[in-house]
Amino acid sequence: MLWCSSCSLPRFTTASTLYKPYLSWAQALKLPKVSVADNKTRLGVLPEGLEVVSSQDDDLQVIETKDEKQEHLHELVNGAAGSVDKKKTKKIPVEEDRSFESRYKLRNGREVLEEKAYLVGVERKGETENEVGFGIEESLKELSQLADTAGLLVVGSTYQKLNSPNPRTYFGSGKVAEIKSAIHALGVETVIFDDELSAGQLRNLEKIFGGDVRVCDRTALILDIFNQRAATHEASLQVALAQMEYQLPRLTKMWTHLERQAGGQVKGMGEKQIEVDKRILRTQIGILKKELQSVRKHRKQYRNRRVSVPVPVVSLVGYTNAGKSTLLNQLTGADVLAEDQLFATLDPTTRRVQMKNGSEFLLTDTVGFIQKLPTTLVAAFRATLEEITESSLLVHVVDISHPLAQQQIDAVDKVLLELDVSSIPKMMVWNKVDRVSDPQNLKLEAEKRGDTVCVSALTGDGLQEFCNAVQEKLKESMVWVEALIPFDKGELLSTIHKVGVVDKTEYMANGTVVRAHVPLRFARLLTPLRQLCKS
Ligand SMILES: Nc1nc2c(ncn2[C@@H]2O[C@H](COP(=O)(O)OP(=O)(O)OP(=O)(O)O)[C@@H](O)[C@H]2O)c(=O)[nH]1
Numbered sequence: 419m420l421w422c423s424s425c426s427l428p429r430f431t432t433a434s435t436l437y438k439p440y441l442s443w444a445q446a447l448k449l450p451k452v453s454v455a456d457n458k459t460r461l462g463v464l465p466e467g468l469e470v471v472s473s474q475d476d477d478l479q480v481i482e483t484k485d486e487k488q489e490h491l492h493e494l495v496n497g498a499a500g501s502v503d504k505k506k507t508k509k510i511p512v513e514e515d516r517s518f519e520s521r522y523k524l525r526n527g528r529e530v531l532e533e534k535a536y537l538v539g540v541e542r543k544g545e546t547e548n549e550v551g552f553g554i555e556e557s558l559k560e561l562s563q564l565a566d567t568a569g570l571l572v573v574g575s576t577y578q579k580l581n582s583p584n585p586r587t588y589f590g591s592g593k594v595a596e597i598k599s600a601i602h603a604l605g606v607e608t609v610i611f612d613d614e615l616s617a618g619q620l621r622n623l624e625k626i627f628g629g630d631v632r633v634c635d636r637t638a639l640i641l642d643i644f645n646q647r648a649a650t651h652e653a654s655l656q657v658a659l660a661q662m663e664y665q666l667p668r669l670t671k672m673w674t675h676l677e678r679q680a681g682g683q684v685k686g687m688g689e690k691q692i693e694v695d696k697r698i699l700r701t702q703i704g705i706l707k708k709e710l711q712s713v714r715k716h717r718k719q720y721r722n723r724r725v726s727v728p729v730p731v732v733s734l735v736g737y738t739n740a741g742k743s744t745l746l747n748q749l750t751g752a753d754v755l756a757e758d759q760l761f762a763t764l765d766p767t768t769r770r771v772q773m774k775n776g777s778e779f780l781l782t783d784t785v786g787f788i789q790k791l792p793t794t795l796v797a798a799f800r801a802t803l804e805e806i807t808e809s810s811l812l813v814h815v816v817d818i819s820h821p822l823a824q825q826q827i828d829a830v831d832k833v834l835l836e837l838d839v840s841s842i843p844k845m846m847v848w849n850k851v852d853r854v855s856d857p858q859n860l861k862l863e864a865e866k867r868g869d870t871v872c873v874s875a876l877t878g879d880g881l882q883e884f885c886n887a888v889q890e891k892l893k894e895s896m897v898w899v900e901a902l903i904p905f906d907k908g909e910l911l912s913t914i915h916k917v918g919v920v921d922k923t924e925y926m927a928n929g930t931v932v933r934a935h936v937p938l939r940f941a942r943l944l945t946p947l948r949q950l951c952k953s
């Protein structure tokens with residue numbers, strides 16, 4: 419994760435040339451961004467190996483005595499020393515003796531040292547789970563996966579029961595002190611909160627934790643992942659927009675250090691600077707929105723062209739990591755990136771699925787959802803998600819082998835509600851059945867529910883049933899027609915086979931009688947031929 423060198427906010431890099439307002443401290447040092455062995459040492463990865471940039475000799479020692487120090491730290495955190503509460507501070511399982519070398523990861527073609535991260539969450543008093551049913555430990559586990567996806571190394575986590583967060587520091591002073599001693603003992607570089615923090619909370623916590631320790635929240639982490647993964651121009655623009663909208667309210671008080679430096683004699687100087695910064699950011703937001711509009715216009719034209727052949731569009735939606743891209747790849751031979759990480763897909767990909775009976779539908783893979791999805795992101799991705807709103811059928815893909823499958827379903831339904839797609843027919847796919855202990859029983863349960871199919875996108879099990887179910891479901895949004903197609907209009911007949919669901923064809927002396935479900939727009943085209951059939 420990169421950080422702004424002049425303020426306490428995460429620095430979001432982006433492919434967009436429009437947005438490069440800040441330098442990270444690593445860039446300021448003209449070094450590839452790497453992590454630190456403790457709070458003072460800065461290391462640069464050079465082709466020849468490690469170079470210690472810090473001039474302090476004792477920093478060198480820290481690296482050499484790493485294992486010893488690590489042991490000592492474990493003692494500290496596990497309660498042998500220091501004030502860390504054994505019950506509430508839990509180490510997320512990581513390899514105990516992860517060597518210094520193994521912390522190196524290849525990212526964007528460059529070897530970098532993983533930053534050490536510490537996770538912090540809150541359990542509301544009287545609530546054992548949040549609004550979509552995630553308990554605090556489950557939510558922290560997911561946060562840990564997010565951190566891993568972002569390239570961070572989670573070394574510990576903690577949570578506390580609270581009535582309501584402290585407006586200044588989120589937690590009370592006792593808990594903040596406890597976190598401080600834990601993160602210093604572990605040599606943590608980034609503290610990640612599971613809930614959104616205000617600008618003031620971010621600044622105050624960084625001040626208390628001191629040194630180079632950075633504080634961020636779940637939203638910033640997700641934005642960072644999206645930023646790393648945005649592959650197309652449109653995705654980069656959307657993420658940049660979401661990042662700026664996230665930063666705008668957090669600029670408050672960023673410049674108050676100017677007033678302090680001037681001995682308080684230039685009161686209001688910080689205020690003015692905030693206004694200037696906000697204006698610059700707003701201007702950049704405006705430029706980005708315009709650029710996005712033009713990119714979207716272009717995409718819409720392309721989509722309209724596609725719509726002129728009325729092949730039904732089926733959209734895959736679902737929780738991140740449910741297996742949407744794997745399903746698309748299996749059915750269409752596409753090579754969309756599918757991996758065991760969160761938010762592997764950001765851009766919608768559409769491919770044609772051809773059935774054995776000649777029917778076709780277009781299958782669209784979309785960005786995955788997650789609980790506590792930042793509203794700024796939902797808004798930024800609304801245009802991409804337009805693909806969903808214009809589809810004939812939504813297929814909700816669920817990782818049924820996940821212990822929190824039901825909670826994930828609820829979280830997806832919540833986002834779908836925000837997108838206002840209730841009028842579009844929906845069906846459910848229980849994916850990853852190869853990982854459940856009793857697939858037969860699961861299949862019976864799915865049958866009982868209706869509109870639910872069990873598949874394994876990985877092994878291909880159940881894919882034929884899935885396609886059949888999609889066709890049945892698509893019929894709901896189509897109209898029934900009976901038409902006489904003259905023999906010289908053979909191409910029309912093949913289009914009916916492609917875009918509709920044909921029930922029966924009968925060859926007559928003057929043409930072919932076809933009985934089928936077809937999309938409404940196409941049925942209108944067939945009106946004269948339907949009359950022929952009746953006469
Ligand atoms: N065992 C098993 N693993 C699967 C199956 N389907 C997908 N996976 C694995 O689950 C992981 C996530 O799959 P993706 O297809 O990337 O999931 P996604 O829903 O597209 O995820 P996002 O793009 O992050 O929203 C990958 O490691 C897949 O190999 C399945 O049916 N069985």
Ligand SMILES: [Mg+2]
Binds near residue numbers: 756762
């Ligand atoms: Mg995907």
